[in-house]
Amino acid sequence: MWTQGWALSASWRNAGFSHRASACSGTFGNFALFFHQSCPPSNFSLTQTAMSRPLTVFGPYRSPTDGTLMLESVSLNEVAERYGTPCYVYSQSVLLQSYQEYRDAFQSLDTLVCYAVKANANLSLLRLLAAQGAGFDIVSGGELFRVLQAGGDPRRIVFSGVAKSRQEIDEALMAGILCFNVESAAELRRLSERATRLAVTAPVSLRVNPEVDARTHPYIATGLRTSKFGVPATDALALYREAKKLPHLKIVGIDCHIGSQITTLEPFLEATDKILDLVHQLAEEDIHLEHIDLGGGVGICYRDENPLSLSDYASALKPRFSQFRGRLLFEPGRRIVGNAGLLLTRVEYLKSIPERQLVIVDAGMNDLMRPSLYQAWHEIVPVDAPRKTDQKVDIVGPVCESTDVLGTERVLDVQAGDLLAILSCGAYGASMSSRYNARPLLPEVLVNGSLTTVIRRRETYADLIQHELP
Ligand SMILES: Cc1ncc(COP(=O)(O)O)c(C=O)c1O
Numbered sequence: 100m101w102t103q104g105w106a107l108s109a110s111w112r113n114a115g116f117s118h119r120a121s122a123c124s125g126t127f128g129n130f131a132l133f134f135h136q137s138c139p140p141s142n143f144s145l146t147q148t149a150m151s152r153p154l155t156v157f158g159p160y161r162s163p164t165d166g167t168l169m170l171e172s173v174s175l176n177e178v179a180e181r182y183g184t185p186c187y188v189y190s191q192s193v194l195l196q197s198y199q200e201y202r203d204a205f206q207s208l209d210t211l212v213c214y215a216v217k218a219n220a221n222l223s224l225l226r227l228l229a230a231q232g233a234g235f236d237i238v239s240g241g242e243l244f245r246v247l248q249a250g251g252d253p254r255r256i257v258f259s260g261v262a263k264s265r266q267e268i269d270e271a272l273m274a275g276i277l278c279f280n281v282e283s284a285a286e287l288r289r290l291s292e293r294a295t296r297l298a299v300t301a302p303v304s305l306r307v308n309p310e311v312d313a314r315t316h317p318y319i320a321t322g323l324r325t326s327k328f329g330v331p332a333t334d335a336l337a338l339y340r341e342a343k344k345l346p347h348l349k350i351v352g353i354d355c356h357i358g359s360q361i362t363t364l365e366p367f368l369e370a371t372d373k374i375l376d377l378v379h380q381l382a383e384e385d386i387h388l389e390h391i392d393l394g395g396g397v398g399i400c401y402r403d404e405n406p407l408s409l410s411d412y413a414s415a416l417k418p419r420f421s422q423f424r425g426r427l428l429f430e431p432g433r434r435i436v437g438n439a440g441l442l443l444t445r446v447e448y449l450k451s452i453p454e455r456q457l458v459i460v461d462a463g464m465n466d467l468m469r470p471s472l473y474q475a476w477h478e479i480v481p482v483d484a485p486r487k488t489d490q491k492v493d494i495v496g497p498v499c500e501s502t503d504v505l506g507t508e509r510v511l512d513v514q515a516g517d518l519l520a521i522l523s524c525g526a527y528g529a530s531m532s533s534r535y536n537a538r539p540l541l542p543e544v545l546v547n548g549s550l551t552t553v554i555r556r557r558e559t560y561a562d563l564i565q566h567e568l569p
């Protein structure tokens with residue numbers, strides 16, 4: 100079974116799955132299977148029921164019968180037929196497995212995984228995570244509203260962000276969140292003032308900038324000396340002393356978040372050691388913390404990265420907390436939802452220009468901003484079995500911007516009308532999308548086994564103008 104599976108791997112490699120070496124286990128419907136994401140066994144069939152090994156569901160794979168792309172038990176051709184394109188599609192199993200993997204990595208410690216809502220704020224996904232007991236990291240009143248609507252426990256919410264308004268602070272105070280991750284002296288004073296006004300106590304954690312180079316794209320590095328985020332480590336002690344004196348504040352924690360899509364341990368360890376240094380200094384001043392929040396930032400595989408294993412991450416961090424009696428918090432976003440989603444798009448036209456073959460698709464930079472914003476690389480594969488070719492094409496969208504390019508120099512044999520899947524779009528895909536060029540926001544479809552559910556309907560033209568004067 101495995102030999103046959105690997106024999107097919109060249110075609111999966113063409114399909115762009117060769118780099119996905121990691122696997123994880125889980126259940127799938129009421130039968131058990133096992134396959135490697137990059138090369139499912141060639142005789143694997145979704146109608147098989149008498150399998151004994153645990154299933155690995157780690158993103159899309161090719162049907163061994165006709166080579167079309169599947170997510171869980173669902174053909175992506177069928178999803179496109181049913182819901183149209185462009186369209187975001189998520190795997191419930193991947194989402195939940197990723198969350199559980201994070202939560203379980205630190206099992207022996209008292210930890211709380213606060214999913215970073217900004218990565219993907221869809222209500223149904225939040226609901227699934229809330230039902231698992233997840234906490235949430237929010238950065239706005241709108242995200243607070245979403246989490247509460249999804250049944251999230253306010254006592255598991257941390258509120259980050261450099262520009263919390265009075266209204267947002269009041270809403271979070273009234274909701275009774277776990278803590279405010281305070282990012283400046285001015286915010287600390289405002290928080291005290293609002294808590295005093297509302298006659299409540301505000302739980303405070305200072306977001307400290309540990310001045311660590313996360314070795315990631317500069318646009319998603321947040322722990323550099325010049326970053327707008329957090330308070331400089333050198334100011335932190337003075338600010339804690341002030342927090343101790345200000346009315347209606349209770350110091351509960353410390354936190355840091357150094358950036359996103361980080362694929363090596365060193366920046367995390369460097370930041371953790373700096374934070375622990377501060378924790379010791381605070382203890383000497385009789386300021387004892389209930390929690391330490393190490394933020395998110397653990398990267399995923401988009402192309403050929405070798406992302407950190409969560410067990411390595413946990414093993415490296417755990418010994419550092421043997422003396423700490425409080426709780427450890429994390430704020431992962433991308434690692435939970437990134438590989439759980441893909442974007443389905445249809446080829447509208449082929450076009451030749453000097454030195455380039457263009458594949459013009461119906462999804463654009465407004466739907467998936469990462470390539471144009473960060474030069475981010477997403478794997479783009481045909482939904483039907485890939486055809487062999489040497490031809491390199493650029494995949495571009497309909498938006499009237501030269502930066503509306505989703506992928507360059509991809510080896511693909513594509514015809515007008517073909518369906519493509521842009522992979523690893525679960526994080527910072529739909530949540531960063533816009534209506535630029537008066538393009539309605541996309542539908543989002545959740546796959547659970549053989550079930551598909553529209554968890555956000557496609558917007559209509561009427562939706563585009565509903566908040567404007569007629
Ligand atoms: C404060 C904070 N926490 C957590 C995250 C989540 O980061 P990631 O999705 O890389 O885990 C971010 C993302 O920018 C953030 O700003």
